[in-house]
Amino acid sequence: MKNSVWLLLICSIVLVLTACSGKASENDKVIIYSNADEEAITAMEQALKDEGLSGKYIIQSMGTSELGGKMIAEGNKIEADVVTMASYFIDSAQKKNNMFTDIKGSKEAIDSQPSYALPILGNMGAIFVNTEVLKQKKLDTPTSIVDLTKPEYKDLVSIPNIMDSSTGWLLIQAILHQYGEEKGKEVLHNLLANVGPHLESSGSGPIKKVQTGEVAVGFGLRAQAVNAKVEGQPIQYIDPTEGNFSLTESVAVVNKGGDKQKLAMKIAKVIADKARPALLKQYPVALYKGETVAKEHEPKHATKWETPLTVDLLEQHQAFFKSAQ
Amino acid sequence: MHSTKRAMKIAFVPLILFFILFLVAPMLMTIWQSLYTDRVFSISPYLEAFTSSEIMMAMWNSLKVSSVSALVTTGIAFFLAYSIEMTNVAKPAKKFIQFGITLPMFLPTITYGFVLIYVFGNQGLLTKLIGKPLFAIYGFNGLLVGYILYTLPAAFILIQNAFYYVDKRFLLVSDLMGDRFIRKFYHTIFRPMLGAIGGAFVLTFVLSFTDFGIPASIGGTYEVIATTLYQTMLGSIPNFQQGAVISVLMLIPAIVSVVLLGALEKLNFQQTTISTTELTMNRWRDVTFGTVASIVAIVVLGIFAIMFVAPFTVAYPFNLTFTLDFLKRFIQMDELTTVYWHSIFVALFTAIVGVVVAFTSALLSARTTVKGHRSFDFIAMMTNTIPGMVLGLSYLFLFNNSSLKGTFMIIIICNIIHFFTTPYLMAKNALQKMDSNWEVIGELLHDSWFQTVYRVIIPNVKSTILEMFSYFFINAMVTVSGIIFLVSTETLLVSAKIKELQHFNKFNDIFILSIFILATNVLIKLICEFWLYKQKKKENAK
Numbered sequence: 001m002k003n004s005v006w007l008l009l010i011c012s013i014v015l016v017l018t019a020c021s022g023k024a025s026e027n028d029k030v031i032i033y034s035n036a037d038e039e040a041i042t043a044m045e046q047a048l049k050d051e052g053l054s055g056k057y058i059i060q061s062m063g064t065s066e067l068g069g070k071m072i073a074e075g076n077k078i079e080a081d082v083v084t085m086a087s088y089f090i091d092s093a094q095k096k097n098n099m100f101t102d103i104k105g106s107k108e109a110i111d112s113q114p115s116y117a118l119p120i121l122g123n124m125g126a127i128f129v130n131t132e133v134l135k136q137k138k139l140d141t142p143t144s145i146v147d148l149t150k151p152e153y154k155d156l157v158s159i160p161n162i163m164d165s166s167t168g169w170l171l172i173q174a175i176l177h178q179y180g181e182e183k184g185k186e187v188l189h190n191l192l193a194n195v196g197p198h199l200e201s202s203g204s205g206p207i208k209k210v211q212t213g214e215v216a217v218g219f220g221l222r223a224q225a226v227n228a229k230v231e232g233q234p235i236q237y238i239d240p241t242e243g244n245f246s247l248t249e250s251v252a253v254v255n256k257g258g259d260k261q262k263l264a265m266k267i268a269k270v271i272a273d274k275a276r277p278a279l280l281k282q283y284p285v286a287l288y289k290g291e292t293v294a295k296e297h298e299p300k301h302a303t304k305w306e307t308p309l310t311v312d313l314l315e316q317h318q319a320f321f322k323s324a325q
Numbered sequence: 326m327h328s329t330k331r332a333m334k335i336a337f338v339p340l341i342l343f344f345i346l347f348l349v350a351p352m353l354m355t356i357w358q359s360l361y362t363d364r365v366f367s368i369s370p371y372l373e374a375f376t377s378s379e380i381m382m383a384m385w386n387s388l389k390v391s392s393v394s395a396l397v398t399t400g401i402a403f404f405l406a407y408s409i410e411m412t413n414v415a416k417p418a419k420k421f422i423q424f425g426i427t428l429p430m431f432l433p434t435i436t437y438g439f440v441l442i443y444v445f446g447n448q449g450l451l452t453k454l455i456g457k458p459l460f461a462i463y464g465f466n467g468l469l470v471g472y473i474l475y476t477l478p479a480a481f482i483l484i485q486n487a488f489y490y491v492d493k494r495f496l497l498v499s500d501l502m503g504d505r506f507i508r509k510f511y512h513t514i515f516r517p518m519l520g521a522i523g524g525a526f527v528l529t530f531v532l533s534f535t536d537f538g539i540p541a542s543i544g545g546t547y548e549v550i551a552t553t554l555y556q557t558m559l560g561s562i563p564n565f566q567q568g569a570v571i572s573v574l575m576l577i578p579a580i581v582s583v584v585l586l587g588a589l590e591k592l593n594f595q596q597t598t599i600s601t602t603e604l605t606m607n608r609w610r611d612v613t614f615g616t617v618a619s620i621v622a623i624v625v626l627g628i629f630a631i632m633f634v635a636p637f638t639v640a641y642p643f644n645l646t647f648t649l650d651f652l653k654r655f656i657q658m659d660e661l662t663t664v665y666w667h668s669i670f671v672a673l674f675t676a677i678v679g680v681v682v683a684f685t686s687a688l689l690s691a692r693t694t695v696k697g698h699r700s701f702d703f704i705a706m707m708t709n710t711i712p713g714m715v716l717g718l719s720y721l722f723l724f725n726n727s728s729l730k731g732t733f734m735i736i737i738i739c740n741i742i743h744f745f746t747t748p749y750l751m752a753k754n755a756l757q758k759m760d761s762n763w764e765v766i767g768e769l770l771h772d773s774w775f776q777t778v779y780r781v782i783i784p785n786v787k788s789t790i791l792e793m794f795s796y797f798f799i800n801a802m803v804t805v806s807g808i809i810f811l812v813s814t815e816t817l818l819v820s821a822k823i824k825e826l827q828h829f830n831k832f833n834d835i836f837i838l839s840i841f842i843l844a845t846n847v848l849i850k851l852i853c854e855f856w857l858y859k860q861k862k863k864e865n866a867k
Contacts, residue, residue, distance in 0.1 A: 031814050038829045058660070060814040061825055069563040079731060079813050163560065197463030197545040201828075208830045214447045315562060 030057040030264045033080035035064040035166070036249065037204050037221075039282045040121060044084070047275035048267065057082075057267055063201060064089070065164045068311070075099045076254050081264040084271065086166045087250040090117045092311035094252075101255040103265060105272045107288040117250035118272035122285025124246040124299060125170030126222035127238040128207065133216040144241040145174060148217055149190035156216040158198035158206040159191070162314075162321045166247055167203030171219050172317045173305050174242040181320065188324035210235065223283050226297060243303030246285055329764075329774040333695040336685050341697065343682065344704050347738050351719035352711065358722050359569035374570045383553040384574065387534055390465055390549065394472035395530035401473070402480035402525055403518075405618050410488035411514070413604055414615035425622025427478040428629065431846035433803040433820040436632070436839040437471045438542025439832055443631045443641075445470075450631060463545030471539035474625065476529035483528060487521030493604065500605065520592035527582045527589065534578055535712035537806040541824060550575055551806070554714060558721075558810065569722065572715040579710045632840060636833040651833040661822070661834065665841055668802055668819040671733060672845075675740040675801035676794045679748065682741055683793060687752035688778065692764065701749070709746040713807030716743050721810045731813035743807040744800045748793035755789040756782070788857050795853045799846045 034041060041059060048057065060080070062070075068089045070078055075097035083090065083100075091114060094100050100116035109119055127148070129141060137156065142148055148157050162168035175184045175191075192199070198215050200206055206218030211228060222244060225237035251268045253261065276288070284297035307313065360366055374380050405426060409419050429437065444451050445462040452458045460466050491514060499509040515522075537551040544552055550571065558568040635641040636651045655661055690701040720739055729735045759782065767777030783790070805820045812821045819838050826835050 033814075038831075058814050060817075061828060063828055066559045069559050073563045073565075079815075163556070197461065199546050202830070204830065212448050 028260065028263075029055075030081045030260060030267050031079055032057055032059045032082040032084065032267065033067055033070070033078070034059055034061055034084040035067045035086065036061070036084055036121070037224075039224075040084075040249075040279060043278035043282060044271050044275045046278065047270050051270050051274060053267060053270065056263060063164050064166045064203075068093075071099070072096060072311070076256055078254060081254055081256065081260060082251065082268050082271075083254065084120060084249060084251045087117060087119060087248045088309035088314070089166075089311060090114075090250050090252050091308075099254055100252040101261065101265075103251075103253055103268060105269065107273070107276075107290075109288055110286060117252040118268065119248045119250045119287045120272055120276065121279045121283040122246050122248045122287055123167060123170070123203075123283060124222045124244050124285055124302070125167065125174065125219065126225060126244055126299065127217060127219055127240050128210055128222075128225035128228075129217050129236050129238065130210045130213055130215075130234055131236050132234040133210075133213050137216055139216060141236065141238065142217060143238060145171065145191065145219070146179075146187055146242070148219075149187060149194060151194075153194050153217060155194065155196045155198070157191070157194045158200060158209040158215045158218040159195050160203045160205055160220060161199045161201055162318055164201040165203040165205075167220055168321075169314060169317060170245045170247060172321055173245040174240060174303075176317065176320065177245070177303065177305065178242040185320065185324045188321065192325055221283075222299060223297065226284075227282075239300040241301065243301045244299040245303055245305060247309065248285075248287060329768065330695070332774040333689065333693050337689055337695050337697070340682065340685055340689070341700065344742075347720075348704065348707060348711075348742050351716070351723045352707075354723040355569050355572050355715070355719040358566060359573050362566055370566050370570045371573075374567065374574065379548070380550075380553060380567075380571060380574075383548040383550045386465075386548060387550040388578070390468045390547075391472065391530050391533035394469050394476065394533050395526050397469070398473050398476045398480050398529045399484075399522060399526045401621065402477055402484050402529075403522060404614075405477075405481050405621060406484040406488055407514075408614040408618040410485060410491075411604065412614045413606065413611045414618070418615050418619055422618045422622045425626045426481055428626065429474050430478045431799060431803070431843050431850075432629070432839055433805055433823060433842060434471070434475050434536050434538030435542050435805050435820060435823050435827075436538075436835065436842075437474055438467065438539050438544075439823075439827070439835050440629055440631055441467055441470055441543055443635055443832070444628050450634075463543060464547035467543035467545070468539055468547065468549070471543055472529075472533040472536070474628070475536065475539060476532045477625075479532060480525040480529050483525045484518070484521050487518050491517050496605070520589045523589040523592065524586055527585050531579055531582045535575065535714065535806060537714055537809060538820070541805070542827060551712075551714060554718070555809065558718065565722070568718060572718055575712050575715055576710065579712060583706060583710050632836045632843075636836040636840075652837060655834060655837045661838065664817050664819055664822045665838070667733075667817060668842070669845065671736055671740070671816075671818060672798045672801040674733070674737045675744075676798040678737065679741040679744065679797035679801075680790055680793045683745055683748040683797075684752050684790060686745075687749050687756055688782070691753045691756040692759075692761070692782070705746045705749045708742055708744075711743075713739075713743045713804060714809065717807050717810040731811075731816060733816050736808050736811050736816060736818070737801075739807050739811055740797070740801045740804065743804070744797055748796050751789055751793055751796070752786065755786045759785060787860065791853050791857060795849055798849050802842055802846055 034044075036044070041061065045059065048054065064086055067083070067085055071083065071085070071089060071093040075093075076099040078099070090100065094114070094116055102115045103118060104115075105118045111119075113119065127142060127145065131141075133139075133156070134141060137152075139152055139156070140147075142153075147153075159171055160168035162172050172188070175187055178184075179187050198206070198209060200209070203220055204224065206215075206220040207224045207228065209215045210218040210225075211233060222237055222239075225235055228235040229237065251271045253264045253268045255261075280286070280291055280293075284293040286293055305313075359370055360368065362370065405422065408414055409422065414422075441462055443449055445459055445467075446452065447458055449458070449462075462470075495513040496509070499513050504512070535551065537555065540547075540549045540552045541555070554568060554571045554575065557564050557571060637647055637649065638644065639646045639648050639650075686701040686704070689695055689698045717739055720735055724730055724735060763781050764774065764777050767774070767781060772780070803820060805824065808818060809821060809824075812818055817825075819842055823835050823838060826832075826838075
């Protein structure tokens with residue numbers, strides 16, 4: 001009977017492979033896709049843990065553009081059950097794919113909200129510097145984005161890339177708002193020349209580079225710079241005269257139906273309600289009525305883009321960015 | 326005779342179906358995707374790609390940096406192989422040199438970039454020592470250094486093997502004839518080695534051209550075709566059709582290379598006897614080559630040493646106090662350890678199933694006359710040509726709506742196909758060298774074909790099977806390009822996780838994961854070597 005050793009072997013391998021092909025949907029853990037920073041994820045996980053939800057979910061981090069691409073392309077066939085993401089992306093994905101289910105939070109938001117997403121945090125852009133490196137290189141402290149285009153900052157500036165990061169968009173909004181298309185293009189072009197290799201795909205990239213002294217100046221999340229300063233690092237934050245623009249991020253539940261969706265809904269609400277105090281501390285932008293923000297977190301030049309943020313607008317601004325490269 | 330034929334078919338049919346389903350069909354699907362939009366066939370996507378400055382720039386950058394790195398790597402590899410094979414450098418030094426330059430093979434290429442940043446970056450170790458950066462590490466320079474580290478082991482092994490077949494008696498003849506060094510070198514070494522040197526160049530070029538890990542970590546704003554493909558598919562505005570077009574474009578240099586390799590093969594000398602002539606004594610030569618080659622090995626080891634330092638300090642490079650905190654935290658983090666076990670699982674299954682697939686293919690091809698047995702040579706050529714990223718992407722196209730999506734199975738199959746060529750050739754070479762009459766004798770003894778294979782053939786190629794196993798295992802453990810489009814949250818692997826950790830600049834976790842991969846691969850290698858050693862001892866005792 002040894003004739004069939006081979007056949008048996010092949011059959012058993014096929015069997016084993018089939019057995020180990022356990023699919024995500026068969027698993028009962030809720031999958032959360034998130035573009036949030038490490039600090040935000042930590043806050044969410046803590047809240048979920050406090051509510052006894054440990055081990056019932058997996059958080060998968062990815063870049064804003066990567067997650068956005070997946071949402072637009074895959075609709076509700078996406079692997080995730082819950083998404084935390086820049087609000088404008090959730091809006092656009094919903095418009096295109098009608099992929100999220102309605103969700104209601106326990107608090108009232110300041111700005112009007114869609115029925116399918118709950119805001120969880122607000123990001124605000126600012127300039128920050130490493131005061132030690134500035135001293136070392138004998139550089140003046142900049143006060144505006146246009147200052148960073150001066151030749152002495154060559155290769156000492158780091159900014160996030162709008163192609164991958166929504167923080168990068170805050171910078172582009174500030175430039176376009178202040179200088180318009182034509183002059184703005186020139187400013188951005190000169191800025192990019194100074195940035196050189198320090199164009200980061202992640203919004204947290206510039207602050208990390210400034211903290212390690214890899215560069216002297218960065219553009220990124222204001223809150224991160226405030227925290228670094230509070231921790232005693234040689235970091236100073238500067239509200240650029242072009243304006244501190246901001247973005248909100250929201251949580252939404254993918255409409256897949258079934259029992260898992262109930263758990264997903266619970267998780268999403270915990271993130272929006274219970275994680276909110278910690279998130280507000282980390283990202284001090286008031287989103288719900290009754291929330292207050294500490295003095296040092298109040299920016300000097302808080303500004304908003306005139307029209308609602310959408311993926312279409314992002315595409316236009318990305319094209320503007322590319323044309324300036 | 327009839328039953329033998331039937332037995333062969335039992336092995337042949339499922340295998341060929343496997344390759345049709347997981348190699349031919351996905352590739353056809355990619356080509357289809359690239360040509361078919363909005364229910365119309367058109368070549369306009371290609372015209373669009375050719376007029377897109379971004380894609381053309383990335384393509385040009387890739388060609389440029391890959392050729393330069395192939396040129397440099399081949400040169401270094403030749404020098405190192407020469408030092409090992411053609412000089413009397415002390416044995417321990419030779420062992421050290423070999424160990425040093427082949428070590429990076431056990432690590433994912435995505436790790437290389439981070440290691441380089443920690444050594445050559447503005448706050449890097451070397452930069453701290455010298456006082457200013459040696460060169461700008463992001464972009465072309467970083468890619469060049471990364472590619473050299475990555476491809477040096479492969480080029481070195483290839484050239485070293487070729488040296489084995491150089492007839493050293495000619496060196497003696499040349500000496501006796503009073504040839505000058507250049508003339509002697511050209512006729513006795515360079516000319517016979519030309520095929521291998523060309524082969525090493527082509528191989529290193531293809532490896533660099535198709536790698537995703539190094540540009541993903543250190544490319545900066547220097548766009549190469551691999552990162553462009555990734556961004557096209559997984560950027561904020563995914564463009565599947567353009568992704569398919571880029572995939573097809575990426576095949577062109579690879580196909581040209583395979584054709585070139587075939588042509589270069591003809592340059593190789595076929596030596597029937599292997600000479601064991603002693604090398605001439607030359608102290609000056611030995612010292613020079615030994616020193617320079619050792620320095621190369623020390624530099625490689627030195628660069629990677631950072632991996633073992635950074636995660637064990639409080640805040641590298643500002644506070645170098647030793648700490649085990651990061652390691653402890655790492656071991657407690659479920660998600661990271663889960664990912665590690667995923668990788669082991671995938672590597673193990675890739676190795677086991679891969680060996681069965683490659684060995685059976687080689688067996689049918691080399692030792693049977695079953696109809697179509699030559700098709701495996703063609704398959705091996707195909708799998709050699711297709712870059713891992715392109716293969717992974719073609720799976721995404723074909724299996725996206727199937728139940729295979731997001732499973733370990735598809736990752737394992739992708740790995741097997743991606744790494745098929747080398748183990749297949751290893752097995753085929755070994756099988757061809759064996760006595761061709763064994764099957765006939767087996768049949769005369771009324772053994773079935775399966776019995777002959779099981780009792781006679783397999784025991785005789787055990788060591789080759791082991792080599793195939795470790796090849797599959799190690800490559801599955803380190804690959805990023807092959808699986809980058811296929812992993813999901815539930816099936817995340819270490820190499821892909823590293824890319825995610827990069828998003829948060831978590832270098833300590835990146836290095837600790839890399840150390841785990843390195844240790845696992847070295848362990849597998851050691852176990853295999855030890856088993857081989859025992860096997861040899863047993864045979865000698867007989």
